[in-house]
Amino acid sequence: MKEKIYQSLIELTNGKQSSRVLQRVAKAKWSKRIIPSYIKLYDITLEEVSKNMQQFSSLHDFFTRELLTSARPIEEGTKVYTSPVDAKIESFGRIEWNMTFQVKGKPYALHDLLGHTEHAKKYAEGHFIVFYLSPADYHRIHSPIDGHVIRQYTLGQKSYPVNQLGLTYGKKPISHNYRQVTELEVANKQQVAFIKVGATFVNSIVLTNTTTEWKKGQEVGYFSFGSTVVMLFEKDTIAFLDNVIQGSAIRMGEAFASML
Numbered sequence: 001m002k003e004k005i006y007q008s009l010i011e012l013t014n015g016k017q018s019s020r021v022l023q024r025v026a027k028a029k030w031s032k033r034i035i036p037s038y039i040k041l042y043d044i045t046l047e048e049v050s051k052n053m054q055q056f057s058s059l060h061d062f063f064t065r066e067l068l069t070s071a072r073p074i075e076e077g078t079k080v081y082t083s084p085v086d087a088k089i090e091s092f093g094r095i096e097w098n099m100t101f102q103v104k105g106k107p108y109a110l111h112d113l114l115g116h117t118e119h120a121k122k123y124a125e126g127h128f129i130v131f132y133l134s135p136a137d138y139h140r141i142h143s144p145i146d147g148h149v150i151r152q153y154t155l156g157q158k159s160y161p162v163n164q165l166g167l168t169y170g171k172k173p174i175s176h177n178y179r180q181v182t183e184l185e186v187a188n189k190q191q192v193a194f195i196k197v198g199a200t201f202v203n204s205i206v207l208t209n210t211t212t213e214w215k216k217g218q219e220v221g222y223f224s225f226g227s228t229v230v231m232l233f234e235k236d237t238i239a240f241l242d243n244v245i246q247g248s249a250i251r252m253g254e255a256f257a258s259m260l
Contacts, residue, residue: 026224031059038062042136064139064222072138072253074217079187079259081145081238082216083250084194085229086138087131092244094127095232101128113195113230114181115155122191123232129244129256131229139223141196142252143214144231147184150191154180156198180205180221184214187259193232196221217253236260 025031035056039046046053048071056062075082091103099110099120110120133139156178178198185191196205204224214220238257243250250256 026060026063027058029058032056032062034059035062042134044136048138060224063135064224066140067138072251074253075255077255077258078146080255081231081257081259082142083131083252083254083256084142084144084220084231085131085133085140086251087133087229087249089244089246089248089250089256090130090132090228091246092127092129092240095123095125097125099124103130110232113179114193114232115153119183119193122234123193125235127233127238127240127257129231129240131231131250133223133227133229135225138252139227140219140252141221141223141229143209143216143218143220144194145184145186145192145214145216147186147192147214149212149214150183150185152180152182154178178205180207182220188237190234190237190259192234193230195230195232196223197228197230198223198225233257 035053038044038059048067050066050068053062056065091101093101095101095110100107101110102108110123111117114120180196182194182196183191184194198204204227205221206224207221209218209220237260239260240257241255243254244256
């Protein structure tokens with residue numbers, strides 16, 4: 001019953017008009033007056049931010065803020081994966097034999113997430129990790145490893161919340177939201193799927209690197225609103241490190257897995 005009520009309320013408010021209003025408000029010049037309250041509400045550390053508060057033109061401008069390079073050192077090593085975002089580790093583990101994985105008790109099918117059964121097959125019995133970005137987090141996206149972009153495409157039409165309520169009661173937002181899929185070939189010819197999932201009514205993923213070569217730590221895009229990143233790995237290709245704990249915070253540039 002709770003799922004049906006939640007889903008009905010979200011459908012009623014999630015339309016093109018409400019999305020346009022949300023974007024218009026966040027980008028309006030007067031919204032810069034909201035920034036001090038936003039900082040206080042989410043306890044955001046200003047020492048890391050690359051600009052002072054007077055230089056931000058809107059709330060959206062602050063939301064997509066850049067940080068000082070020194071604020072996020074990148075773990076070295078060609079076979080070490082680093083977090084692509086500041087986030088909470090929402091879920092991680094092994095992908096089941098039937099090409100599904102679990103988040104908040106809900107099964108997600110790889111062919112739904114990737115949109116192609118053939119693309120999904122390579123990750124059967126591999127590993128997955130889900131990074132959730134809250135409104136307080138730094139929302140720039142960085143490459144987790146050196147890699148060559150094999151393919152990049154977009155799926156989905158709408159974006160539903162991917163917070164705790166959304167993951168618990170929503171209609172599997174991770175595999176149904178608007179999302180951008182990037183598949184990389186990394187060292188030892190291994191392949192990795194890197195899925196950027198939009199959220200909160202707005203298809204809000206902007207790519208800043210449109211080349212086919214990614215370097216670890218390099219910015220590749222940003223989210224305009226709270227969002228999620230999912231990574232998929234082939235069978236027997238990685239091992240998660242000890243800091244990978246469900247519900248724990250991780251910063252962009254911190255190592256979370258190593259290649260086998």
